[in-house]
Amino acid sequence: MTLTDIRLDALDRLESEAVHIFREVAGEFDRPVILFSGGKDSTVLLHLAVKAFWPAPVPFPLLHVDTGHNLDEVIEFRDRTVERYGLRLHVASVQDYIDDGRLAERADGTRNPLQTVPLLDAITNNKFDAVFGGGRRDEERARAKERIFSLRNAFGQWEPRRQRPELWNLYNGRHKPGEHVRVFPLSNWTELDVWRYIERERIDLPQIYYAHQRQVFKRDGMWLTPGPWFGPADGEELVTKTVRYRTVGDGSCTGAVESDAADIAAVIAEVSASRLTERGATRADDRLSEAAMEDRKREGYF
Template sequence: MTATEPRSCPRLGHLDSLESEAVHIFREVAGEFERPVILFSGGKDSIVMLHLALKAFAPAPLPFSLLHVDTGHNFPEVLEYRDRAVAEHRLRLHVVSVQDYIDRGVLRERLDGTRNPLQTVPLTEKIQAERFDAVFGGGRRDEEKARAKERVFSLRDEFSQWDPRRQRPELWQLYNGRHAPGEHVRVFPLSNWTELDVWQYIAREKIELPQIYYAHEREVFRRNGMWLTAGDWGGPRGTESVETRLVRYRTVGDMSCTGAVDSDAVTLDQVIVEIAASRLTERGATRADDKMSEAAMEDRKREGYF
């Protein structure tokens, strides 16, 4: 190569580019905000998000705490993973309980037994009480049309509400974190990832997941076209019968609204093949809380949900 010939720069692969973008977002928030927090449930997207955050600041400790809104209907396997990850990385975890709000009469149980929609008030009150000014979530644009509208930095007003008309442009990966007192910003480092990207990254990075994401035998019953886990949260009822099936979970909320899919995928490679062949989004196929109306997710986001 002569002095006048341009040097060729190595091109990043697809997963490398997504990782680099997410790491940049975490570091940008660390430099721009005073009290960020990461939503962490022990689900696969929050696990990947925590992995990226730890990578962004290594070998230094993670400069953020974690937050989980516990519905009381969570899968035991996921809660066990959550607590183990917190202990392993010596992190601080804030847990706010939906059951506590029900016991105090602030919230009332829904007739359908689903508690995911009840997370909004505990979440927003915890954000205000702890004065969190940036809250990381694992939402991705490919999951649902309301999430497809949202920017990486999503401004929320003093009531934690989202107004799609206040979306800010994010050209050239320039993120605007300005907010008035009482407002905060929701941050989505995985915005541009797909479900397949997430699984391929998990495989590449050898990230451990709760076994609920792989095929296993489970007692389930059929409701509204989905296989739900039997439990004391409100199922089965009436003529709904329990049967043991080989299933796995594509996404995990709580037992009252998250459906399993029939599957024999017991390895990462098998899951990736299964996802690549799917024509349904994970939420569209397995989340009852998104099927309440055409605008269910957008309505909840306007109220303060993720």
Template sequence: MTTVASLSEELDNNPYALSHLDALESEAVHIFREVAGEFERPVILFSGGKDSIVMLHLALKAFAPAPVPFALLHVDTGHNFPEVLDYRDRTVARHGLRLHVASVQDFIDRGELRERPDGTRNPLQTVPLLDAIEKNRFDAVFGGGRRDEEKARAKERVFSLRDEFGGWDPRRQRPELWQLYNGRHSPGEHVRVFPLSNWTELDVWQYIAREKIELPAIYYAHEREVFARSGMWLAPGEWGGPKDGERLEVRQVRYRTVGDMSCTGAVESDADTIEAVIAEIAASRLTERGATRADDKLSEAAMEDRKREGYF
């Protein structure tokens, strides 16, 4: 009788058996190549965050030694961490990539968007994103969303059909049996594609360690000025923090996820190496978005509401 132990031993002794990271990498590479064959104008969302960095690394692998046949798109809130923007620009230059930047600030300056009272711009990204998709006629948009991040994202397919307004309707999503992906869409519609759907935060970090992928330094423990708000440590900035009564402190922190400075919290941590980060994540019982993203706490269904409006 085959037992778990005997099956594990069999896999260990089989030189052709794939590790779980190999299997995830193979699936993602297949998805990139499938999109390249099915769509005319794909684009990769790239913010300089860890998931988009891993996604780009996989795209580079999928088409090597040829260049990546897709452009990159960053929806810039204007409140990004400087370290992350610097990483983004260095990466684009190093690989000779094309980068489109959709600026939230430009839409505010033209009066097409209004600042929120809380200073948070993450919810304002939807309009610049949809505008960039329409103007550039992108028909497939790669995102780094993972199903373990948040309950609304757990409902996503790998190929997520969006209507002519960029909206997501769970009733229109298609089955994906045997890794068969259906990219058909009507004029004006497009497909969001999630190569990391089946990855977890721990998978991402283990893959970063295995592939020796460089990340912005803020993902590792460092001393930083922060202040407490709503149970999170936020970084000061032009977006409006700290307010009266909020005291700046120097703490040793790191970031599990990267977004708008106004809604992305740091966690206190001593994990200044990738091995220490992996150990810390393995012991955590909170997802990175649940622990450190204020924009997901605006309502019980904040992410799902934004997805219906056209966000990721």
């Protein structure tokens, strides 16, 4: 077989790019870390990291910023995955910051915007110089602006004007003491790419990504799960629906969608027909303003 006989399909090319990025970071940085929440994107990210360094173990620890309002199924999956691969997991707890007064609970109960300070403290305290995230450009306008290697200043802030050109798969990881680089190996993937890769690689996910019956209540046009995040409130009726989650996050602002997609083939068909990204359809924290995500990224958010 010659090189001309090798034909890579779209998923092969995306996988190859992501593996290259992981290995590039391993060669350029001293203390990388992978953000891992147990959601589909971070699970695919971890799967790619395992492939990049196999048969050696993944040489980076994991970091989860835990809002305390995560769905139980996701936390159970997170812990099971960490044990399966024998990885080190750092947990930055929003609840700890609320308990000791460093953060205050929001009136709306949403904790996603409160993740920034614990994240930046964890990066600083552990001296992480490269932070892998599962962000994709198709998710949201602010994420579409970001490079694969995204420099953050000494305060962890994103400065769009300091974005560097990335030509011919050359990535510039130079940074000053105190700065770090966010790295997004899934930048060029779409939600449909992610699901097709999950199908091809037979990647295990939390079962809430597939249709199941659940008690939910409606708020701001979304079906939310009841929990310690102030819901359901007066006038919000609790009903049983067949739903699934397209994305997972803080339970107070991450909605489920009505769906009969109980297996991966049905999910792929559903995503193929959708005209809304998962964040646009199910994330209330992105509806706070037209520039909600960009504002949070400038402060140091994912």
